[in-house]
Amino acid sequence: MNVSPKICRRQWKLDPDPSLVICRAHIPYGRPLRIENILRRILALSEADSKALLDQVMAAFSNRHRHLRRTFGQHFDLVEAYLPQGVKLNNTLRLLIGSYFTMEYSAALFNPSIVLHPDQRGVKKDSLRFIMSLRAVGEGHISSIVFRSGIIAGNGEIHFDADTHYVETPLRHVESSFDKHLFELKLSEMNVLNEITAQLLEHLPEQFTFNLLQMQIDQLFRQPQFDVERQNETISAINWLANSNYSLIFSGGHAVSERVIFPIADEHKGGIEDARFVRFTEDSGKTIYYATYTAYSGAQILPQLIETTDFEHFKIITLNGFAVQNKGMALFPRMIGGKYVMLSRQDGENNHIMYSDHLHFWQSSNVIQQPVESWEFVQIGNCGSPIETAEGWLVLTHGVGPMREYSIGAILLDLDDPSRVIAKLKAPLLCAHEHEREGYVPNVVYSCGSLLHLNELFIPYAMSDISSGLASVNVQELINCMEAVS
Numbered sequence: 001m002n003v004s005p006k007i008c009r010r011q012w013k014l015d016p017d018p019s020l021v022i023c024r025a026h027i028p029y030g031r032p033l034r035i036e037n038i039l040r041r042i043l044a045l046s047e048a049d050s051k052a053l054l055d056q057v058m059a060a061f062s063n064r065h066r067h068l069r070r071t072f073g074q075h076f077d078l079v080e081a082y083l084p085q086g087v088k089l090n091n092t093l094r095l096l097i098g099s100y101f102t103m104e105y106s107a108a109l110f111n112p113s114i115v116l117h118p119d120q121r122g123v124k125k126d127s128l129r130f131i132m133s134l135r136a137v138g139e140g141h142i143s144s145i146v147f148r149s150g151i152i153a154g155n156g157e158i159h160f161d162a163d164t165h166y167v168e169t170p171l172r173h174v175e176s177s178f179d180k181h182l183f184e185l186k187l188s189e190m191n192v193l194n195e196i197t198a199q200l201l202e203h204l205p206e207q208f209t210f211n212l213l214q215m216q217i218d219q220l221f222r223q224p225q226f227d228v229e230r231q232n233e234t235i236s237a238i239n240w241l242a243n244s245n246y247s248l249i250f251s252g253g254h255a256v257s258e259r260v261i262f263p264i265a266d267e268h269k270g271g272i273e274d275a276r277f278v279r280f281t282e283d284s285g286k287t288i289y290y291a292t293y294t295a296y297s298g299a300q301i302l303p304q305l306i307e308t309t310d311f312e313h314f315k316i317i318t319l320n321g322f323a324v325q326n327k328g329m330a331l332f333p334r335m336i337g338g339k340y341v342m343l344s345r346q347d348g349e350n351n352h353i354m355y356s357d358h359l360h361f362w363q364s365s366n367v368i369q370q371p372v373e374s375w376e377f378v379q380i381g382n383c384g385s386p387i388e389t390a391e392g393w394l395v396l397t398h399g400v401g402p403m404r405e406y407s408i409g410a411i412l413l414d415l416d417d418p419s420r421v422i423a424k425l426k427a428p429l430l431c432a433h434e435h436e437r438e439g440y441v442p443n444v445v446y447s448c449g450s451l452l453h454l455n456e457l458f459i460p461y462a463m464s465d466i467s468s469g470l471a472s473v474n475v476q477e478l479i480n481c482m483e484a485v486s
Contacts, residue, residue, distance in 0.1 A: 026103035072098030107138035110462030113449025126154030143271030145261040170248040278385035384449030406444040423482035439464025
């Protein structure tokens, strides 16, 4: 038996491009007085000065963004409620105001996952089209999700679609209403139920809108009834939860690589971490794409789920239950024994598995793997959703060893009872080599999902949290190199 399968690093490498920027909202959420002050200064400009200033902004930035006026209009809508009552604005002022609440953003690209593209029309026999998602991190260490697409040919060659050098953010639609009981349950899981949340919830109906919640919050800001610091912390958590359930719609006709899912409020200022996409097949045969990720406020984490069928329309949902209180969750690509199944790392150290009757609710988990090898003594976790093979569920793992070096390993789970590890690699499958260990977080290789095609496993992986590469390995050779676990 070979102890180490032959892994092939492909020539492709994705480095960050500082010229590739998006427009994101730049709004001091939770500080209505500051928003009002900015608006007051803009409204004091003369009509001629307003027009000249907008012309100047458009001349400087319109060649960098395809729909800049539309973006300014969307960002104006986010602050329109803070205008003085009775003020009437022309289109120039609306766009100028929107520009003041807009900023550019550029990012490094890492922690990729890869799935089968939902549209395989026109692809040659024995080839497939794929979508790769990546974690993009820029100013303030804020994380977002970006995409790339391409084709894996029947001979194993990989061809990425050309980038257009434009990127766009989607239209966002906040959930039309919230259920007060479920909202309160989630606040309890977040450990923020107190007299402040009780005061706010008391004045809300059983089904309430986002706008109604914001009106109650603004009233509390204007007339504080509690310790200001504690009140602000509580309101920040409430806003965080409310802003975390919404839909995103990208305009059609644009390349996948132009789409960016960016955190939409300061409550998500830590961003969207490590989305693990999986193509999920329901018992009926219908397919839907899910991705688990972690929303991070800078102090708290909130486990989230993305749903999409076409990578143009996305629904963002908060996961619930005591078993979704940590990072690194990866959903199995189908139900097993009538239940949804997910891997996770509840304690930050071991690999866990959990089962649920409902996709959005997870209450308990069990440890299936603990650190044993020297390269994983610090912690272990998954590197994306399990891949079904005839021999079992193939799971790529990550292990952390001396000097916080991250390596990628592999285990095999029983097909019918995935809580049972039946085989594992003793040595790492992939470690950072000399040209991959320098970056924002040195000595790290990491993946959030792989793709199996014609018995070859394609593994996109991050290089030290700055760039991404791609490797492949024969899946049968990989399994043959594993050692049975009794």
